[in-house]
Amino acid sequence: MEFLIEHTWDGLPVSHEPVSIGLRPDNAGLLMEIRAPFFNEPPAPPGEPGKPFGGLWDYEVVEAFFLSDRSEQYLEVELCPSDACETHVCHGQYLLLLLSGRRKAWKEQLPLEFEVTRMETRWEGKALLPWSYFPPCTDKFNAFAIHGSGEERKYEALYPVPPHQVQEGQEPDFHCLEFFKDLNLKELTGADWKQPESDIWKSLTK
Template identity: 80%
Template sequence: MEFRIEHTWDGLPVSHEPVTIGLRPDNAGLLMEVRAPFFNDPPAPPGEPGKPFGGLWDYEVVEAFFLSGRTEAVFRSLSFVPMGKYLLLLLSGRRKAWKEGLPLEFEVTRVKTKWEGKALLPWSYFPPCTDKFNAFAIHGSGEERKYEVLYPVPPHELQEGQEPDFHRLKFFKDFNLKELTGEEWTLPESEIWKSLSK
């Protein structure tokens, strides 16, 4: 399964080769592969590659959100792929993070103006009944900051003075893990998400 981020948050076409996100199942989780232009803007955050790093949404980043539409439980994977840092947040409801800094198998390669990243997203990180998805790419500094999205805000929903907001869950689209794993597959129970309901 492959997705191409071809629009800005408000529906305009991007002016460069689109970011692509590939998803395929593995026994241990979902393999996510990102291919994207490398803008090197803003400069990389400090810290060690291959480690979690907070506030990545302020840098050049690709994000994938997996949502349970029933509970608004969100597994949010932020990958600052160009420099090898990442951040995983588990959210319950809109902007309510309850777990972060979770470990992740992650690797990145960069060649001049392009980069590729691969991450294994463990099944235990996905909320029960995951059925919605959206993905985002952000780069640039100051007034040149660009917010790109797989499923943008529809034109009839745009309002004057509106700012990009990737937590508008109603614009996420249907996503069925069984299209990748087969109809007989079921998402393994997760002790992580069970702990939220206690």
């Protein structure tokens, strides 16, 4: 399964090669693969490579949101190219949040296996998302890419706000869950697959 982020958050075409996000199953979870232009703007966050970094959304980042539509519970994944990479594999910074209700994070900075290969003008990333991080009955998806600084900050979306619904003065908001679209994990894993139960999400209701 491959997705291309070809529009800004408000539905305009992007002016560069689109960010590509691939999803494929693994016994331990979902493998998320990124191929993206490397803008190097803003500079990399000052945190340690290979570790969670709070506020990563203020930097150059690719994000994916996996939503259970019925419960408004979702997994937010943020992945960043590492400043330490020079044409070899290393570990980039990341941030994972579990949210129950719109913008209501209840668990964050979960660990993640995330590797980055960075070239001069592009970067690639691979992250293994454990099944336990996905909310029960995950069935919706959206993805985003951000880069640039100040007035040149760009916000891009796989499923943007339809242009006719953009209000005057509206700001980009990646938590507009109503614009997420269907994601059928069985198309990846097989018709007989059942999403594994998650002790992490079970703990929310205890």
